[in-house]
Amino acid sequence: MARPATAAVRLLTGEREPVRLATTINITLSGLQTIDGVLTEVGDRVLVKNQTNATQNGIYTASTGAWFRAADARTSRTMQKGTTVHTQAGSTNAAKVFSFQTDEPVIGTDNITLSLYLSDNALGDAQAAATAAAGSASAAAGSATAASTSATNAATSATNAGNSATAASGSASAAATSATNAGNAVTAAAGSASSAATSATNAGNSATAAAGSASAAAASAAAINLPAPVANTFLKRNAGNTAYVPIAAIDGADVSYTQGGAGSLARAMQDRARERISVLDFTGVDPTGVSDSRAGIVAADAAAAALGKALYFPKGNYLVSAAITPSSFACWLGESKAKVTLTTTSATADLLTVSNGSFTLDRISFGTNITRTAGSYFNISANVVSITNFNMTGAFQGIFLSAAVSTIFVANGNISTASASSIGIRLHGGVAVEIANMIVVWNGAAHPFACLYIDNGGDYSFTNCQFLAGTNGAQIAPAAGQSVAYCRFTNCWFDTSLGAGLSITPTGTGTITGCDFVQCWFSTSGTHGVQMAPGASASVTNVNFANCFMLNNASSGVTLTGAVIADCNFVNNTINGPGTAAGFSLNFGVVRARLQGNRLGGLLYGIFSDGTPTDAMIYDNSFVSCTNKIAGAWLGSTRIERNAGYNPVGAAGITPGASPYTYTAGASPETVYTSATTSITAATQGGVSILPAALGANVPLCIQLEPNEAVAITYTGTLTARKMVH
Incomplete structure (x- = not known):
């Protein structure tokens, strides 16, 4: 009977891939050797079935060194009882099929036995058996004939002996002894005849039995009723x-x-x-990367969608000449992201245009065989999309959310970009977008415009992502009429950028609000770790950084300058070197910035102000090896308190004015010590008198002031004063 012709059929029917040879004796499992009359070659599959140590039996791959079990016959399941394998060559075993006979063997422990299952020519075998049986019958019939002849000869001998006895009776005296001897001869001859007759009977019975066997064999052959062999059937x-x-x-x-x-x-x-549909089930799909597979993939996707099945991509490189739009509710599954690639042959076309909702893709990678100058590997304009476990190489834009979509999940991917104009991930709209475990990096030749670019949308979540070696690692830049709100970055890296690790630069009337960065890393950038620079009519509000690291950025760890930067918080961050940079640089447009609990070291300026920030709160920071800890002037109700290495600032003189003299403390708490040569007649703090009675000549007055708090002193004579800045 012909064998199944495909790997799928072999898998499902328990047949292994054919072997070239099968052993007839115990062999050494190494080196090229002669088996069943044929010299093995490297890569030959050999069925080893006669080992003295039967645990070694199985299917092996021949090599010049040690032999190893074949990939499809290494486990208990792949050598289960009933599994068969066909032998192609050999003087003894060619065209035979052998069957494994050990139930659920433990490989390397249990003996593995095999037996002959059948040969390729079952009809010929049956006919040969019938011919042999007929030969046996013919031989038995010949034996019966010979026995019958012997019986006839014996009877003739008996007759002759009787005649001799009659002749001898005429001379009784002379022939008595002869008669007696003749009678004895008659008796002996009769016994011989009887024996011969018995032999004839037995031979006849043998002939009958042999004829029956021949008849049964012929009937069996007829019952098989096999037609003449036909090729490829x-x-x-x-x-x-x-x-x-x-x-x-x-x-x-x-x-x-x-x-x-x-x-x-x-x-x-x-x-x-049919539980899963493979793209290789359809005409025009080429996994070798030679022919365009687009039409076949489109047909396969439509068929899978119609049946509600997943579409499976086996190992291969599939060329795609133009964009493919997956069906609604399509599910594309690859064998492995390292083994399955969709390769675009277009420099500008999208690879997948996801405009139908509820699309899932897993374990498929994307590439190009041409330099990309436009287009995206994924252009997503539909809701409910999941993209996981993938690689992208040579991307002009890797993933592009081109519309106000929702419920998007992207995870466990790597994107390398094509050129200085490239963007790894671009978010142009949407809500409820989660991106996790991503690496976006340059191609080693040209730094992309941005690894991540966001210009519209919100409710974005990024976890464990790395944005490396872009011109900007990430850029958030809504333009006129656009806004970005409520983004959260957790444990993300923005490193080795030519410009800023993170650039927050809205333009026109663009707004950014409610964004959090937690346990993120901004380091080794060509300019700033974090840059906020809104345009003249744009704004940045409520952007917060906690437990982050800004290390070795050329110009500053964080720089804030622009039209409106309000209510931004920097808490428990670490900012270090180089010695020519500033930890925080706060400039025009900064309002109500809170810097608290940060650790700053090895900097030219720990915290720098250009004299324009208003109502800043600078608490509990520490400075180590900073040339200037806090420098510059502050406006409004700025408070600078409890900063280790800076507060207390120390004592300083005060030059009083004419009575009544009003003194206002700076950004840090102060203690003011004053006295008059004649008297101090009144002192009010916050509009409330703090002096129960006039003080005489040179009697000191001590006044505690909070940051930016004022005291008014009325005196006579000459007023002298000093302060301690805490």
Whole structure:
């Protein structure tokens, strides 16, 4: 009977890939050697079935060194009892099929036994058996004939002996002894005749039995009812189960499949195989990367969607000449992101245009065989999209959210860009977008415009992402009429950028608000770790950084300058070197910035103001090896308190004016010590008198002032005063 022709059929019917040779004796499992009369070659599959140590039996791959078990026959399941393998060559075993006989063997522990299952020419074997049986019958018939001849000869001898006795009786005296001897001869001859007759009877019985065997063998051969062999066909029992008929292909509905194990049931192999649709089931799909596969993939996607099935991509490189739009609710699954690639051959076209909702893709990578100058690998304008476990190389734009979409999940991917104009991930709209475990990096030749670019939308979440070696690692830049709100970055890296690690630069009337950066890393940038620089009519509000690291950025760890930067908080961050940079540089447009609990070291300026920030709150920061800890002037109700290495600032003189003299403390708490040569007659703080009675000549007055708090002193004579800045 012909064997299944495909790997899928072999898998589901328990047949392994054919072997070239099968052993006839115990062999050494190494080196090229002669097996069953044929010299092995490197890569030959060999069925080893005669080992003295039967645990070594199985299917091996021949090599010049040690032999190893074949990839499809290394486990208990792949050498389960009933599994078969066909032998292609050899003087003894060619065209034979052997069957594994050990139930659930533990590889390397249990003995593995094999037996002959069948040969390729079952009809010839049956006919040979019938011929042999007929030969046996003929031989038995010949034996019967010979026995009958012997009986006839014996009877003739008896007759002759009787005649001799009659002749001898005429001379009784002379022939008595002869008569007696003749009588004895008659008796002996009669015994010989009887024995010969018995032999003839037995021979006849043997002939009858042999004839019966021949008849049964002939009947068996006839019952098999095999037709003449036809090339490239299979044999199938007819509907009446009376004969075999040739068919061109196996119908999957006629082959059963059983998983094995308690509770398993037999199913049609066709149903089992159709659980998942493969792109290779469709015309025009080429996994070798030679021909365009687009039309075939489109057909496969439509078929899978119509049946509600996932579309499977086996190992391969699939060329795509133009954009593909997956069906609604499509699910594309690759064998492995390292083994499956969709390769665009267009310099400008999108690869996938996801305009139908509820699309899932997993374990498929994307590439190009041409320099990309436009277009995206993913252009997403539909809701509910999941993209996981992928690689992208040579991307002009890797992932582009081109519309106000929602419920987007992107995770476990790597994107390398094509050129200085490239963007790894671009978010132009949407809400409820989650991006996790991503690496976006330059191609080693040209730094992309931005690894991440956001110009509209909100409710974006980024976790464990790395944005490396871009011109800007990430840029948030809404333009006129656009806004970005409520983004959260957790444990993300913005490193080795030519410009800023993170650039927050809205233009026109663009707004950015409610963004948080937690445990993020901004380092080794060509300018700033973090840059906020809104345009003249733009604004940045409520952007917060906590437990982040800004290290070794050329110009500053954080720089804030622009039209409106309000209510931004920097808490418990670490900012270090180089010695020519500033930790925080606060400039025009900064209002109500809070810097608290930060650790600053190895800087020219720990915190620098250009004299314009208003109402800043600078608390509990520490300075180590900073040339200037806090420098510059502050406006409004700025408070600078409890900063280790800076507060207390120290004592300083005060030059009083004419009575009544009003003194206002600076940004830090102060203690003012004053006295008059004649008297101090009044002192008010916040409009409330703090002096119960006039003080005489040179009697000191001590006044505690909060940052930016004022005191008014009325005196006579000359007023002297000093202060301690805390």
